[in-house]
Amino acid sequence: MKRTIALGAAALLASTSLASAQEVLNLYNWGNYTSPELLERFTEETGIEVTVTDFDSNDTALARIRQGGHGFDIVVPSDSYIQTWIEEELFQPLDPEIVTDRDNIAPQWRDVDFDPGREYTVPWAWGTTGVIVDTSVYSGDINTAEVILDPPSELAGRINVIPEMSDVMALAIYYHGGERCTDDMDLLRQVRDTLMEAKPDWLALDYGAVDSYAAGDFAAGIYWNGASMRVRLQNDDFAYGYPQTGYPIWMDNAAVLADAENPENAMRFINFIIQPENAALISNFARYANGISGSEEFMDEEMRDAPEIVVPDELVEAGRFGQACPQEVNDIHTQIWTELLQ
Numbered sequence: 001m002k003r004t005i006a007l008g009a010a011a012l013l014a015s016t017s018l019a020s021a022q023e024v025l026n027l028y029n030w031g032n033y034t035s036p037e038l039l040e041r042f043t044e045e046t047g048i049e050v051t052v053t054d055f056d057s058n059d060t061a062l063a064r065i066r067q068g069g070h071g072f073d074i075v076v077p078s079d080s081y082i083q084t085w086i087e088e089e090l091f092q093p094l095d096p097e098i099v100t101d102r103d104n105i106a107p108q109w110r111d112v113d114f115d116p117g118r119e120y121t122v123p124w125a126w127g128t129t130g131v132i133v134d135t136s137v138y139s140g141d142i143n144t145a146e147v148i149l150d151p152p153s154e155l156a157g158r159i160n161v162i163p164e165m166s167d168v169m170a171l172a173i174y175y176h177g178g179e180r181c182t183d184d185m186d187l188l189r190q191v192r193d194t195l196m197e198a199k200p201d202w203l204a205l206d207y208g209a210v211d212s213y214a215a216g217d218f219a220a221g222i223y224w225n226g227a228s229m230r231v232r233l234q235n236d237d238f239a240y241g242y243p244q245t246g247y248p249i250w251m252d253n254a255a256v257l258a259d260a261e262n263p264e265n266a267m268r269f270i271n272f273i274i275q276p277e278n279a280a281l282i283s284n285f286a287r288y289a290n291g292i293s294g295s296e297e298f299m300d301e302e303m304r305d306a307p308e309i310v311v312p313d314e315l316v317e318a319g320r321f322g323q324a325c326p327q328e329v330n331d332i333h334t335q336i337w338t339e340l341l342q
Contacts, residue, residue, distance in 0.1 A: 025265045028053050028075045029075075062085070073263065078322065104276060105274060122273065128311070129250065149194050149198045151201045155220045159203055181326065182329075185332075188336070228240040248320060
């Protein structure tokens, strides 16, 4: 009798342990980009506990997943990298039996060049990359990349640049009148020289710098619009500028990894974040638009007319959506970037 009870208890503990092990999800995302409230709501609704690990650039994320043995279920890369992930078979297609609400994706984001028909990805957030400036330190024009690439004396030595090659290279190429994937070596040499000459005036290359800006540690930088809004909400001396010569428009996208350990839980999370009220939590935390229809009514009112979100009419056409460059162009960009970081 005691043996039967003991065996039954052991079996119950084993099944409970197995169920518990299955009710997890490991998310690999940009730092300071995931709403705690979003995760709490998902856990309350599903019982699935979410662990978040940060990365600081698209290249870092891609290199980590290529290595294997990572244990992550979902990753959130940017649009210009998605084709590489797909070509290398690092994603698995979304399960239509679980991801049932892709129609919630706004029409302009539903059939995109980087993932036709949204076979693999859903929107996480989208925004722009521009410049952020402390207007109490510098009162000149901020709608120019020159404040970073040829900085005035007021800003020199107080500049932070995000360590994201694609964004920084794009801004510098546009500054010189080129297009993102140009193979014009004369122009790329100019880009290289400009970046190398500007670097001594930069204080840091840090992506998680919201608090540092707000505290006045940095006076200017290349930064994303949502992060810039978070800075301004803490310190209203800061303003966000859209370089007239061109600035990147990007979209970060969530996808389930081909070697995900918890693929069903991952698919449930993918469908969860494309519900309008949940997508709004992403926006309210990170301060970016999200690409999900109907989410606006759940978003904080201050998001609706924020200067970091609403591009001035005269600067709309300067925005350029990202594209995946040919490998030979990427190799040149990487050479320049590597030299810059040395």
